[in-house]
Amino acid sequence: LEKAERDRSIEANNKFYNPGIRDAVERIFGVDMKVPKGYVLAKQEEDFLWARYEYPTASQGFFVYSYPYEGPESLTPEALVAARNRFAARIPGPSDGSYMTTSDAFAPGYRMFRLEGRLWCELRGFWDVKGDFMGGPFVSHSRVDTLNNRVVVAEGFVYAPEKMKRGLIRRLEAALYTLC
Numbered sequence: 001l002e003k004a005e006r007d008r009s010i011e012a013n014n015k016f017y018n019p020g021i022r023d024a025v026e027r028i029f030g031v032d033m034k035v036p037k038g039y040v041l042a043k044q045e046e047d048f049l050w051a052r053y054e055y056p057t058a059s060q061g062f063f064v065y066s067y068p069y070e071g072p073e074s075l076t077p078e079a080l081v082a083a084r085n086r087f088a089a090r091i092p093g094p095s096d097g098s099y100m101t102t103s104d105a106f107a108p109g110y111r112m113f114r115l116e117g118r119l120w121c122e123l124r125g126f127w128d129v130k131g132d133f134m135g136g137p138f139v140s141h142s143r144v145d146t147l148n149n150r151v152v153v154a155e156g157f158v159y160a161p162e163k164m165k166r167g168l169i170r171r172l173e174a175a176l177y178t179l180c
Contacts, residue, residue, distance in 0.1 A: 002170075009174030017178075021051050025064055029152055030145070034178040035062055036171070048087055058160035060168055062175065063087065066150045074151050075121050077110040080142055083153065088127065098131030100157075116180070118143055127157055134159060137169050141176045154179045 017034035021041055025033045028049055039051040039062065052061040065087040073079060081102050088100040102108065108125025121142040128135040140155035156172025158165045 005170065009171055018051075021049075024049055029064060029066055030148065031152055032178070032180050033064065033154055033175070035175055043090065045090075048090055050091055055160075058158070058163055058168065060159075060172060061091070061157050062155065062172065063091065063157075064152070064154045066145070066148075066152045069144050069149050069151050075112075075142065075144070077108065077123070080110070080121060080123055080140070080153075081108060083151070084123065084140065084155070087153075089130075093129035093132045093134060095132045098129050100127055101130045102126075103128040103135060115177070123155075136160065137165055139169060139173050139176065141179060143179075152179075 018037050018039050021035040021039055022033065024041060024044055025031060025035070028044070028046065035051055039053045041049070042052045042061075043050040047067070048063065048065045050061065050063040052059060065083075067083050085101050088102070091100040093099055103126040106126060108123045111122050113120050113122065123140045123142075125138060126135055127138045136157060136159045138155055138157040140153055142151055142153040144150075145152050154176050156169065156176055158168045158172065160168060
């Protein structure tokens with residue numbers, strides 16, 4: 001049931017996506033990712049892109065980043081979390097000097113899987129804002145770009161206090177599966 005729902009969301013993302021963000025992801029990272037319509041580009045740098053969708057009482061976001069591949073140790077849970085924290089710090093929190101980080105309350109879940117012949121790593125956990133009181137779930141997919149000898153990571157996160165987050169994070173995860 002979960003896979004059927006994800007496949008339905010992937011099909012919708014393949015039809016109704018934001019072409020501006022898709023073009024930016026392709027230009028910066030050389031990969032294709034179909035971010036759903038409604039997202040706006042919040043930040044764009046040579047190795048980092050952040051898009052967000054703001055609701056009155058919730059927020060969803062994607063960020064894509066890359067860093068050098070230095071062998072299998074680049075895909076360990078510790079290396080992925082360290083890279084995530086370096087890049088997530090570029091997403092500012094609501095207070096001066098605050099920024100996103102991986103929550104240390106629970107270690108993120110980690111798994112490796114194959115999709116269309118490629119090896120992927122998934123992190124699933126919680127994020128916090130250093131210097132403020134915010135947080136929520138995240139899911140990230142990482143893969144090695146062998147042509148450019150780097151790790152490319154796409155991540156989705158949700159902030160929705162007092163709301164159910166399962167549906168929101170699953171829609172984000174479906175968009176991550178469009179990364180190729």
